Amino acid sequence: MEFLIGNFAELTITGLVLGSVYALVALGYTLVYGVLQLINFAHSEVFMWGTYAVVWVLTLLGASGTSSLAGAAGYLAIALVAAVLMSGGVALIVERFAYRRLVRQNAPKYIILISAIGASFVLSEIMGLRDKIAGFLGLQGVLGDYVNNPRNTSTLPVEIKPEPVLQIGNYMVRDTELLIIISALIMMFVLDQFIRRTSFGRQIRAVAQDPEAASLMGANSTNVVRLTFLIGGVMAGVAATLYMIKVGATGFNVGFVLGVKAFTAAVLGGIGNLRGALLGGLILGIAENYASGILGSEWRDVTAFVLLVLVLLVRPSGLLGESLGRARA
């Protein structure tokens, strides 16, 4: 308890940083749930592939050594583009192979969930077996560094050194942390406006509200679903870049725990509600930090689940209420 009070500012700020990443990943869950009423179990692997895109691009560009955030800005911008492309692409592949056929057949929900679990296995195992797959294709010599030791963690080739820029309470906020929180907020704002004001956004909201009526009004629901997955993937790509700036290492199984937490965040804020995802993510990040401050860090991962059960018991529709169609965002 004393630890919590003594480090209140630090725990809060780092909680917000983690929460921003959760929130960006949570968007993918919330959008797909809003449109299809399905838990996209494979979304966590979409995020994981994004983190690898960051590592690979920086390796390809030959970045090395240590650098300040500003010094690595160019590299990181390219990495961001790569991560967004990778995650968006993987999300589209998931939609095509694990969802489309079953959604068209109107299959029961749990069957689609199983299919998504299958997709999640496939995506993480392809990453975890990439040396063997490359060997199978005869590319191991060419891809060497990118595919070796696939089951160990891969670290970012350049170490980003955070610099303190701002004092809040007794904690110096670092520039990387500031960057993560601000970029997450910007992305959320852009997405919010996109869903609210553009024609695509209107179509998404319409399909979420009533798929049949929406298609009668001329919205192509297959395209809308595809677009939803793509947006979720793009957000996961941004989240992956920010995550790599903060953590600096990834692994083929990194997606799972983060995915569950992001999903919790989405439910916490009200699934299908974009602003809810942001709020849920931030609350979850802070709550985790406080809980590990009080109980010790070995209990950190339990927080999300306990919080999830409590929220579902007390307010099953989440803090801000669910439904992409009904909520104005």
Add this chain to the structure above:
Amino acid sequence: MNNIISGLRARLAPVADRVGTALEPVGRVLGMKSVKYPLRTVGVLLIYALPILHLPLINTENSDFSGVLFTVGTYVLVALGLNIVIGYAGLLDLGYVGFYAVGAYTVGVVTSEHGQWPFFLALPLALVVTMASGVLLGAPTLRVRGDYLAIVTMGFGEIIRIVARNTDWLGGAGGINSIPSPPDIGPEEGLFQIPHLSWQYGYPTIDDRVTKVLHFGVLDATPYFWMILTTIILVICADMLIKNSRVGRAWEATREDEDVAELMGVPTFKFKLLAFAMGACIGGLAGAMYATRVGFINPPSFPLMLSLLFVAAVVIGGAGNRWGAILGAVIVAYLPERFREFADWRLLVFGIALIVIVSFRTQGLFPGRQKKRVAQAEKEVQKLEEGAEIV
């Protein structure tokens, strides 16, 4: 795939009939009306004899065959329990490993860590504790929407693992050591001894390995296999009785349409809770047997992946049909052991298999009879609706 399987069934059915007809005179001589039951008895005896026969092709060369059979047995037991939850009651439980762990830890705690109970006394306790944990988890969560249930149960599985890791009373990260084997029945050298077969020369010869009946040693897994096989048979019998009772019909009604079931006077929540508790109980049973066989459990023995494999077993086989679930469990547990050289690819292949199977055969390889009936009825309704549209 549909055609292949139905074709196979059509082709095999007459063969079975013919065998039955051919054996009928034998049955008549023995004074039996039908040879169905004797045939089944022979089949069951054959399964009991599997670890001794070491049949070529089926036998695993690189790992102890009876050990593999025991593992398959635990998966089958778990699949039977999970089939009640997923297949009969239609509740997607992604944290089933939690109950498995609770059963194993209960046995570990009372037989080794904090007591010297004999196994056969610890087993009923494990059942009670897992059933209680099933009710404790189910009571608050079964009221939430179906798709949230999957995530909440998954969380439960993880919480159990993390709690076991962080609690010293449960052995902490080191786990629980030296869990004793079940007590021997009869004298030291077993009631009697059965020699194993060896196929070293292409024809069966008597090996120098022997299995001591009802003597639970560390080296020979065969008595454990017999124990779990007996349990499985008992569970199957219980399963048949329940499935055909009012409880089974209530589960089916709840699964197909909860609101209608409630209107028809089925207290759906109670029956869902019952399914959850029974499933938990069987999962705990499997966990308890696992603990006494391996003698050592720690938190990493119960990863979340195991839950997903259990679900995969039930869904691949066909949720709602106990034989389908058993087949699925055998596939999931046995094939990776038999083809050890491809063990790395196991999860990848499972993932692909899951996607392909649910995409092209939504009900699993062998769906239950009721499920097929429901699917058929739905198709007819759809046809009628479409017809009306055209008119």
